[in-house]
Amino acid sequence: MxxxxxxxxxxxxxxxxxxxxxxxxxxxxxxxxxxxxxxxxxxxxxxxxxxxxxxxxxxxxxxxxxxxxxxxxxxxxxxxxxxxxxxxxxxxxxxxxxxxxxxxxxxxxxxxxxxxxxxxxxxxxxxxxxxxxxxxxxxxxxxxxxxxxxxxxxxxxxxxxxxxxxxxxxxxxxxVDGVYTTDPRICQKARKLDKIAFEEMLELASLGAKVLQTRSVELAMRYKVKLRVLSSFEEQSDAAGTLVCDEEEIMESNVVAGVAYSRDEAQMTLRSVADRPGIASIIFGSLSEAGVNVDMIVQDISEDGRTNMTFSLPTEQIQRAETAMDAIKGNEINYTDLVTDQDVAKVSVVGIGMRSQSGVAAKMFKVLSDEGINIKVITTSEIKISVLVDRKYMELAVQALHDAFELENAA
Missing domain, CATH: 3.40.1160.10 (Acetylglutamate kinase-like)
Structure with missing residues (x-):
């Protein structure tokens, strides 16, 4: 059988x-x-x-x-x-x-x-x-x-x-009865997707969407396991839910499939770090050994041989990161100050359609600018653009981006 x-x-x-x-x-x-x-x-x-x-x-x-x-x-x-x-x-x-x-x-x-x-x-x-x-x-x-x-x-x-x-x-x-274009609790226009590609689901899961555990999506993608997300509270047992599948099984991909967010983000900056080969390796090697999950990384332009190094991390790992940086200060690297901002959030747009569509980043940045939202840090991949913004603007950013990419029409 x-x-x-x-x-x-x-x-x-x-x-x-x-x-x-x-x-x-x-x-x-x-x-x-x-x-x-x-x-x-x-x-x-x-x-x-x-x-x-x-x-x-x-x-x-x-x-x-x-x-x-x-x-x-x-x-x-x-x-x-x-x-x-x-x-x-x-x-x-x-x-x-x-x-x-x-x-x-x-x-x-x-x-x-x-x-x-x-x-x-x-x-x-x-x-x-x-x-x-x-x-x-x-x-x-x-x-x-x-x-x-x-x-x-x-x-x-x-x-x-x-x-x-x-x-x-x-x-x-x-x-929940499937995968939505964003969190319906934040955006009333959020729509349930009939299908979503493994890669999109993997990005959404890693960026804060709580529907599926990241490792489970990685495993499904590797072994081509068809996943269906359904609600156990729906009365009809044959409810469609959302199918997570290969990109080839999706006839027409939206440029952006969804908007994800993560409240529990922090921004940490090492000020006036010596700008020489091996410094980044020491910093992020120490953070890795301490079990700190670093996401976004920005290095300022060097002036007089010194630079600022900024990165994002989960708020629950701040103390671990500070301890790791204290341990190498003065011994392996020198920096004047360690500044932590816990009042930030990460907002991301995800879609396999970005591979063949230009202008997504420009549109995203203009939408945020029009809402008066300043971008602190940016990171991108082939199908994702993430920004770090002040946490008080997180919900506004999600709603504005959902509207701008017309995700209420997603299917």
């Missing part, structure tokens, strides 16, 4: 009533003739609760025990979903990561999937099981310890299973 992967996020399984609703959707697909692999998250709020308990018990916790605790939320959901399906006379059983097994690296709390041998689950399908309910977010290390994949890791689990089992499709059920 063909295989379908269905993933249900925390809000979709937040209580027993929602688990029953999700199980009914699974039953519909089984009736169509699919063998179904269901990937479940922990009930909404449960992972945060477990993380809090770990922190209270041991502030400097053992990462192996952290994974053992926080992975338990998915185990509960998987068992309850399997029981619910059995009550519906659908042959189902639950699977924890180590039982499949989902083989991962040993990097606890940030493990990466290395292999998912399909033999164990396929053997059960051959015996008459119709649904394998798998605990998402978790796996097993080469040492035999439970591992977790990082927050949002159930999306990655679902895509990895779809790739490993050659699934016809991977349906991601969440609390």
């Amino acid at each position: 063909p295989t379908l992967v269905m993933k249900f996020g925390g809000t979709s399984v937040a209580n027993l009533d929602r688990i029953r609703r999700a199980a009914k959707r699974v039953g519909v697909e089984v009736a169509k003739g699919y063998d179904v692999i269901v990937i479940v998250s922990a009930m909404s709020g449960k992972t945060n609760e477990l993380v809090g308990w770990v922190g209270e018990t041991s502030p400097l916790f053992d990462a192996r025990e952290y994974d053992a605790v926080v992975s338990s939320g998915e185990n509960v959901t998987a068992g309850l979903m399997a029981l619910t399906l059995q009550e519906m006379n659908v042959p189902a059983r639950s699977w924890q990561g180590w039982q499949v097994p989902v083989q991962t690296t040993s990097a606890h709390s940030q493990a990466r999937i290395e292999d998912i041998p399909p033999e164990n689950i396929n053997a059960k399908f051959a015996e008459g099981m119709r649904v394998a309910v798998v605990a998402g977010f978790q796996g097993v290390s080469p040492e035999g310890r439970i591992t977790t994949l990082g927050r949002g890791g159930s999306d990655t689990t679902a895509v990895a299973f779809a790739a490993a089992f050659g699934a016809e499709r991977c349906d991601i059920y969440t609390d």
Whole structure:
């Protein structure tokens, strides 16, 4: 029988009533003739609760025990979903990561999937099981310890299973009914897209869109897994949602597919840094070793052998970055001051149509200028333009760009 992967996020399984609703959707697909692999998250709020308990018990916790605790939320959901399906006379059983097994690296709390041998689950399908309910977010290390994949890791689990089992499709059920041109809470004109290319979704996910985890999109793009984003709260079970697919499957691409934003950005500037070969390598090498995710980088024109180096980073990583820069000041580099601005936001436009359409950057900058919004930093790629602006102008910028690129007409 063909295989379908269905993933249900925390809000979709937040209580027993929602688990029953999700199980009914699974039953519909089984009736169509699919063998179904269901990937479940922990009930909404449960992972945060477990993380809090770990922190209270041991502030400097053992990462192996952290994974053992926080992975338990998915185990509960998987068992309850399997029981619910059995009550519906659908042959189902639950699977924890180590039982499949989902083989991962040993990097606890940030493990990466290395292999998912399909033999164990396929053997059960051959015996008459119709649904394998798998605990998402978790796996097993080469040492035999439970591992977790990082927050949002159930999306990655679902895509990895779809790739490993050659699934016809991977349906991601969440609390939104698809991928929108921007956040509908900010822009009432936002429209749901019928289709979006992998590359566009990857950029939107990395730029702040919360619909899919970045790693899951990377995996889907690599293995050509068709992804469909759907709402578990829609009454009709055949709602179209948004299909994330190859660029070739989209007949006519919009120049801009969406506008993304990220509130939690900061801007950091090293003032009067010596402008000589190797300085950038020292600065950003130190930041990388400290686990700081740098995005935008701007270096001023050198004057008298000195320059300013500006970069953006997540606000939660400011202290880590400041510590890293303090450690190299005076030893490896000299700078007069370290200035941090936490009152900024990143706004981006994304679209594969930019490859063949000129003038997108000029239009974007003029729109922002007309609204009196000053651009602090700019970064671009083949299908993306991002700017850093004062946070108070973020919503205005999103709305103005959405209007200027006529995304209310997107489909």
